[in-house]
Amino acid sequence: MVVSYSKNIATVKLNRGSHHNRINENMAFELQDAFGHLGQNPSVRVVILSGVGEYFCKGTDFPPISSQLSNVSYESTLEMLRVSDVVASIRQPVIAVINGDAIDQGMELTLACDIRIASTSAMFGLTQMSKGYIPWDGGSQRLPRLIGQGRAMEMILNSRIIGVDEALHMGLITSEVPPEKLENIGLLMASTIASHGPTATQYLKEAVLKGSDLTLRQGLRLEADLSFLLQTTSDRSEGIKSFLERRKPEYKGE
Numbered sequence: 325m326v327v328s329y330s331k332n333i334a335t336v337k338l339n340r341g342s343h344h345n346r347i348n349e350n351m352a353f354e355l356q357d358a359f360g361h362l363g364q365n366p367s368v369r370v371v372i373l374s375g376v377g378e379y380f381c382k383g384t385d386f387p388p389i390s391s392q393l394s395n396v397s398y399e400s401t402l403e404m405l406r407v408s409d410v411v412a413s414i415r416q417p418v419i420a421v422i423n424g425d426a427i428d429q430g431m432e433l434t435l436a437c438d439i440r441i442a443s444t445s446a447m448f449g450l451t452q453m454s455k456g457y458i459p460w461d462g463g464s465q466r467l468p469r470l471i472g473q474g475r476a477m478e479m480i481l482n483s484r485i486i487g488v489d490e491a492l493h494m495g496l497i498t499s500e501v502p503p504e505k506l507e508n509i510g511l512l513m514a515s516t517i518a519s520h521g522p523t524a525t526q527y528l529k530e531a532v533l534k535g536s537d538l539t540l541r542q543g544l545r546l547e548a549d550l551s552f553l554l555q556t557t558s559d560r561s562e563g564i565k566s567f568l569e570r571r572k573p574e575y576k577g578e
Contacts, residue, residue: 325354332369332518341377348385355407363414369518374421381430408436408462415526421510422446435466440497442488443506449485523557
């Protein structure tokens with residue numbers, strides 16, 4: 325895995341190109357560690373997640389499983405390989421820049437991100453049912469919330485792989501981009517978000533994600549509470565001051 329920084333943007337790239345960037349125990353540990361640290365780094369305002377080479381991530385490299393392995397041991401193995409929750413839980417927005425196929429756990433990883441843009445060559449699918457098991461890193465929960473229950477059920481039950489046109493149509497991704505422009509478009513989007521007040525950006529993410537699990541009335545209360553808290557920050561004062569002075573704001577995340 326490769327982590328790089330450009331101003332207030334961190335880019336994390338899956339780097340097992342010879343294995344189609346499939347996630348193994350080592351990569352899972354690296355992802356968990358990297359996102360854990362990024363989430364606590366106040367200088368990072370946006371995170372980009374992508375892959376090195378031709379693929380984004382084509383699933384999981386499971387360790388050899390003995391026929392004598394107990395259910396408890398098998399669940400422990402899955403627990404070590406789960407990475408989507410740590411990606412989804414950081415305060416900063418995460419943009420999936422999907423450079424190639426995102427299959428099985430690779431697709432589950434993109435679902436944990438806040439925004440998804442994809443190369444025109446990318447394919448998507450949760451094909452676990454065809455192999456005798458079900459999505460286990462958040463796919464069965466996040467996909468229906470994103471594209472609707474019926475579409476998600478049809479896609480997962482049939483282990484169907486789709487292209488970017490269909491992914492865009494159903495709302496799985498927000499845009500499809502020619503491969504040669506994908507990285508630059510991702511950086512441009514991240515730069516725009518990073519130019520905003522980091523506290524407001526984090527509050528907005530919290531309002532949207534937590535609000536989706538609340539009733540409308542509870543969600544509106546959460547939005548109002550976060551908006552009130554934002555008024556007490558120096559970033560909010562800087563935003564107003566810079567507007568009145570017709571200059572670019574200098575946010576500090578305070």
